[in-house]
Amino acid sequence: MKPTDQTDIERQATPIIPDIIPDQTARTAKIRTDIHTATEADPTLKKRIAELAMPGASRNLNFFGKLLVDCAEKTIWERDTATLPLGCRYWRRKARDFARQYIRPDALAADLDPNNYDPKPILSAAAKAGFQTAMMPFPIGTAEPFAYLRAAVMQPAVIAEEFATECGGIGLLLLAHHLGCAPIMLSGHIPSMLRHLLPLYMRLKKGAAETMAFAITEPGAGSDVEETEGGAQAHLITTAKPAQGGYIINGRKCFISGGGFAQKVTLYAKLEGEGIESWTCFIVDKDMPGFSVGRLEHKMGQRASDAAELILEDVFVPKENVVGKLRSGWANNRNVLNYSRPCVGAMALGHGRGAFERALEFCRRTYLGPKRLIDYQDVQYTLSDMAMSLWSARAMIWHSCAQLLRCNQSSSATAKVIASDIAVKVCNQAIELMGDHGYVHANSVERLWRDSRLTQIYEGTNQINRLSLIEHLWETEFDK
Amino acid sequence: MSTNTFEMNSFIDTAHAFAAKSVASIFDGEHADGKLDKIDDVLSTAFSIGLAASPDPNQPGYDYGIWGASLSETGLAPSALMLSSVAEVCGGMALNLHVQGLASQIIALASRKPASPPTRVAPAIQEEFGLPGWGTLNIPSLDAPARVISQAQKTKKGYVIDGVKPFMYAMPGAEAAVVFCRVDDNWGCFLIPLNLTGTQCSDVGVRSGLRASYLTHLTLKDVTVPAEARLDDGDALPLLMRALSLNWLGLAAIGAGIARGAVRAARKYASERYQGGTMLENHPVIRMLIAGAESNMEGASALVARAADIGLGTPELMRASAIARLTGMQLATEATTDSLQVFGGYGYMEDYGMEKRLRDVTVLKSMAGTPQYLKQFIFESGEAR
Numbered sequence: 114m115k116p117t118d119q120t121d122i123e124r125q126a127t128p129i130i131p132d133i134i135p136d137q138t139a140r141t142a143k144i145r146t147d148i149h150t151a152t153e154a155d156p157t158l159k160k161r162i163a164e165l166a167m168p169g170a171s172r173n174l175n176f177f178g179k180l181l182v183d184c185a186e187k188t189i190w191e192r193d194t195a196t197l198p199l200g201c202r203y204w205r206r207k208a209r210d211f212a213r214q215y216i217r218p219d220a221l222a223a224d225l226d227p228n229n230y231d232p233k234p235i236l237s238a239a240a241k242a243g244f245q246t247a248m249m250p251f252p253i254g255t256a257e258p259f260a261y262l263r264a265a266v267m268q269p270a271v272i273a274e275e276f277a278t279e280c281g282g283i284g285l286l287l288l289a290h291h292l293g294c295a296p297i298m299l300s301g302h303i304p305s306m307l308r309h310l311l312p313l314y315m316r317l318k319k320g321a322a323e324t325m326a327f328a329i330t331e332p333g334a335g336s337d338v339e340e341t342e343g344g345a346q347a348h349l350i351t352t353a354k355p356a357q358g359g360y361i362i363n364g365r366k367c368f369i370s371g372g373g374f375a376q377k378v379t380l381y382a383k384l385e386g387e388g389i390e391s392w393t394c395f396i397v398d399k400d401m402p403g404f405s406v407g408r409l410e411h412k413m414g415q416r417a418s419d420a421a422e423l424i425l426e427d428v429f430v431p432k433e434n435v436v437g438k439l440r441s442g443w444a445n446n447r448n449v450l451n452y453s454r455p456c457v458g459a460m461a462l463g464h465g466r467g468a469f470e471r472a473l474e475f476c477r478r479t480y481l482g483p484k485r486l487i488d489y490q491d492v493q494y495t496l497s498d499m500a501m502s503l504w505s506a507r508a509m510i511w512h513s514c515a516q517l518l519r520c521n522q523s524s525s526a527t528a529k530v531i532a533s534d535i536a537v538k539v540c541n542q543a544i545e546l547m548g549d550h551g552y553v554h555a556n557s558v559e560r561l562w563r564d565s566r567l568t569q570i571y572e573g574t575n576q577i578n579r580l581s582l583i584e585h586l587w588e589t590e591f592d593k
Numbered sequence: 594m595s596t597n598t599f600e601m602n603s604f605i606d607t608a609h610a611f612a613a614k615s616v617a618s619i620f621d622g623e624h625a626d627g628k629l630d631k632i633d634d635v636l637s638t639a640f641s642i643g644l645a646a647s648p649d650p651n652q653p654g655y656d657y658g659i660w661g662a663s664l665s666e667t668g669l670a671p672s673a674l675m676l677s678s679v680a681e682v683c684g685g686m687a688l689n690l691h692v693q694g695l696a697s698q699i700i701a702l703a704s705r706k707p708a709s710p711p712t713r714v715a716p717a718i719q720e721e722f723g724l725p726g727w728g729t730l731n732i733p734s735l736d737a738p739a740r741v742i743s744q745a746q747k748t749k750k751g752y753v754i755d756g757v758k759p760f761m762y763a764m765p766g767a768e769a770a771v772v773f774c775r776v777d778d779n780w781g782c783f784l785i786p787l788n789l790t791g792t793q794c795s796d797v798g799v800r801s802g803l804r805a806s807y808l809t810h811l812t813l814k815d816v817t818v819p820a821e822a823r824l825d826d827g828d829a830l831p832l833l834m835r836a837l838s839l840n841w842l843g844l845a846a847i848g849a850g851i852a853r854g855a856v857r858a859a860r861k862y863a864s865e866r867y868q869g870g871t872m873l874e875n876h877p878v879i880r881m882l883i884a885g886a887e888s889n890m891e892g893a894s895a896l897v898a899r900a901a902d903i904g905l906g907t908p909e910l911m912r913a914s915a916i917a918r919l920t921g922m923q924l925a926t927e928a929t930t931d932s933l934q935v936f937g938g939y940g941y942m943e944d945y946g947m948e949k950r951l952r953d954v955t956v957l958k959s960m961a962g963t964p965q966y967l968k969q970f971i972f973e974s975g976e977a978r
Binding site for chain 1: 625719722723736737738739740759760797798799800801802867868869870871878879882926930933934937938940941942943944948951952955956958959960962963964965966968969
């Protein structure tokens with residue numbers, strides 16, 4: 114699929130929200146037409162305002178002065194894209210086109226009836242287009258190597274924003290796969306990469322509808338496994354017992370994103386008789402005897418992707434499926450979170466942007482008396498606040514991604530918290546701007562709001578993430 | 594407020610008992626919104642115990658149900674508190690009782706009473722653009738900011754009504770709507786049976802929350818009604834002002850009730866859930882969340898109580914109700930979302946009912962006027978005082 118250079122203005126030609134008020138009767142329709150054509154702004158004043166605006170006013174500057182003025186008619190999206198390394202620009206455009214072509218048409222139905230949503234076609238299309246292997250650079254994966262070296266998670270992050278703009282559930286379905294692969298990549302364990310990641314990536318590049326999932330949460334330990342102090346006191350039940358040629362794992366994991374569909378799971382278990390310090394990452398295949406998927410949760414949002422309970426009853430895992438060293442799981446897990454949190458922030462940003470774009474279109478199309486909603490100053494003020502908030506969230510996310518290959522705990526946590534809080538705020542503003550239209554499912558804004566609310570909870574609640582920053586910077590910033 | 598404490602408590606006890614027994618019974622299944630097919634039974638109970646008001650004087654709730662006919666005797670506080678009590682368990686069910694009471698109250702206040710009033714009625718206030726702004730409220734034909742499009746034209750036998758009243762909330766089985774529209778340059782208020790030729794109720798479709806209540810767009814196409822269908826005697830502005838005031842106050846009361854239910858649930862969960870080596874409630878961050886939610890919830894309740902203490906039919910009530918709807922609802926939403934956060938991942942799942950509370954209060958927050966609208970309204974109504 115070739116990415117295009119379209120700007121967001123194309124949305125005006127293709128409505129993304131339907132008309133939901135029934136057709137007016139002939140009499141009331143005529144009254145509406147009269148209202149809309151009755152009032153025109155004073156043409157002389159309009160002309161003066163146009164001349165005073167910067168594009169007009171800057172004509173009075175000299176040559177060099179004109180050079181220093183940026184009056185280009187570019188969207189925020191285009192301006193931001195232009196600041197990215199070439200590889201990231203490529204993926205950003207490609208992801209937006211993909212999201213509009215494949216995700217948008219399925220979004221409403223997948224949210225309404227996730228049980229009957231078949232994810233295989235979109236997984237296959239995404240894999241063929243290279244999205245499912247963008248966590249690793251070419252030639253193993255499909256990420257552009259130079260951009261990757263500059264900012265390892267920038268490419269998945271820009272993809273995440275675009276996918277999540279159209280649908281949080283389908284976005285999560287596609288993106289949680291990277292989270293499942295990340296422990297292998299971040300283990301630095303070459304045999305695991307060659308044995309597990311490489312063959313998977315080869316299949317994905319041919320269009321396999323296959324995913325991996327990441328399993329840390331247990332029924333009695335959610336936030337505990339995402340923060341050091343909690344981890345030290347966590348009640349963990351999933352245990353690996355050494356056996357001939359491998360380990361036997363018993364226990365349960367819950368709320369595993371994509372866990373119901375994934376073929377393989379990177380799953381963390383403590384070693385028998387030891388605590389969380391012994392946490393080790395194992396690759397568990399769903400076909401292994403004793404492995405089963407239990408309850409699929411009924412979620413408020415991001416419904417197209419399942420949140421599954423995984424049950425392990427005497428599951429034999431060969432020692433080749435141990436990721437990295439024994440007892441390296443805790444560090445591996447924490448580092449996975451450091452790399453994934455900017456992407457979760459990017460997903461949140463996408464939810465907020467999706468709601469903003471839809472509210473903007475609503476305000477362009479809806480009349481209040483003689484004027485469109487967008488022509489009212491108080492509405493403009495709110496829209497401006499939303500756009501600024503989203504822009505600042507993107508700045509923080511991209512900053513956290515651009516940490517010279519590695520992601521660090523504090524900037525990743527900050528990106529996740531800032532972006533998710535802003536996303537929920539912006540989605541709420543979008544709903545409120547649209548009034549009763551805002552909470553109607555067909556308009557998608559309420560769906561994006563529901564989707565966004567999860568980003569304040571998963572990958573560590575925002576409370577836990579705030580504590581992560583303190584923990585990371587305690588010696589250097591807070592208690593020096 | 595003329596209701597004594599004893600009477601007030603008995604009203605609230607009735608609402609509490611109704612919420613705990615009848616309303617809670619719909620939530621014994623898996624689905625967060627409850628068994629919606631049981632709602633009619635629950636509403637029948639509400640009518641039989643006099644909690645649901647009705648324009649029909651033969652119904653037990655005619656006088657003292659929520660927003661019943663004796664509102665000038667009881668004051669607003671009992672109805673507001675009863676709505677909050679029911680909303681602690683289910684916001685949608687409280688909304689059913691509220692819209693029923695609101696429409697009943699308009700009919701009870703009307704100078705021209707219908708000869709044989711229906712039992713279940715719904716208020717149809719909104720126009721295509723939302724609610725009338727301050728200028729339009731005073732002169733419905735004025736673009737201030739948008740003129741009223743729904744209109745009734747007088748004929749020899751009565752009126753012909755045209756227009757669309759979008760987002761009309763109604764309890765299941767509503768038989769008639771109390772419709773506000775323009776008659777020449779004044780407001781008119783009509784009781785229109787929903788089975789009349791030319792009326793059409795189209796379902797709004799799936800929405801975020803408050804699913805226990807019906808939501809439709811009411812289309813009126815050349816609907817012919819007799820002169821007796823008109824409830825006002827030439828200008829329905831006083832009826833409309835009361836409708837707006839009670840609507841905002843009722844929604845704010847429901848929001849406060851949802852928040853109270855959420856905070857209670859969060860406290861209970863925090864005392865039972867073990868996390869980080871101790872019970873959740875022992876973590877200072879969790880205490881901050883819950884205490885902040887409680888403060889916000891009390892703030893929302895206080896704004897409702899303040900408005901409910903103001904005399905009926907006064908401009909002050911309208912302004913205080915708008916403030917309760919704007920700021921009280923914001924506080925209630927914050928209380929609810931912070932309470933959900935206490936549950937972590939479990940709050941996002943349907944099991945504990947927290948996500949339903951958040952969905953419900955978010956819909957409430959978006960009904961009956963955007964923040965931009967309410968702020969303009971509050972500003973202009975302040976000038977008028």
